[in-house]
Amino acid sequence: MAIKRKYLNFLQHIDEIKGEDLEKLKVILDGLRKEFSKYNWIGIYVLRNEKLELLVYSGDKETEHKIIPIDKGLCGMAVREKRIVNVYDVTNNPVYLQCFPETKSELVVPIYKNGEIIGEIDIDSYTLGAFNENDEWFVSKIAEKIADLVYKNI
Numbered sequence: 196m197a198i199k200r201k202y203l204n205f206l207q208h209i210d211e212i213k214g215e216d217l218e219k220l221k222v223i224l225d226g227l228r229k230e231f232s233k234y235n236w237i238g239i240y241v242l243r244n245e246k247l248e249l250l251v252y253s254g255d256k257e258t259e260h261k262i263i264p265i266d267k268g269l270c271g272m273a274v275r276e277k278r279i280v281n282v283y284d285v286t287n288n289p290v291y292l293q294c295f296p297e298t299k300s301e302l303v304v305p306i307y308k309n310g311e312i313i314g315e316i317d318i319d320s321y322t323l324g325a326f327n328e329n330d331e332w333f334v335s336k337i338a339e340k341i342a343d344l345v346y347k348n349i
């Protein structure tokens with residue numbers, strides 16, 4: 196399956212990226228956005244004192260939600276409920292915090308270190324229902340690969 200091969204190639208490529216921690220994370224996010232056209236805005240949030248803080252992002256626009264308390268938004272929900280949050284249509288979701296009017300669907304995948312959530316990968320898509328279980332699997336694998344780097348930068 197071609198898309199699966201693309202995921203595997205990308206995961207392999209992550210291991211080869213060189214550079215400082217935050218630069219490396221930025222290269223990964225830029226690469227994801229370039230390779231996967233439905234991933235329109237990608238951010239890594241880290242959990243600091245019950246708040247999610249934006250560490251690095253790739254996207255055309257800046258978000259005004261750089262700090263999200265864990266009782267707010269889909270980002271907070273992923274931490275509170277310790278699970279992946281995959282929303283087909285954000286426009287009718289009461290928990291959703293809007294960052295960009297173009298966003299139609301969103302995927303939030305927790306990043307774990309020693310069994311605890313230390314942050315998350317948040318992806319906005321301008322396409323409705325952009326994310327399926329393959330995206331969940333793929334982004335979870337990325338979360339595993341970047342966990343040490345993220346942990347060092349909390």
Ligand code: SME
Nearest residue numbers: 258268269270291292294
């Ligand atoms: N939509 C998110 C907020 C972060 S922005 O998408 C960048 C949420 O509902 O938590």
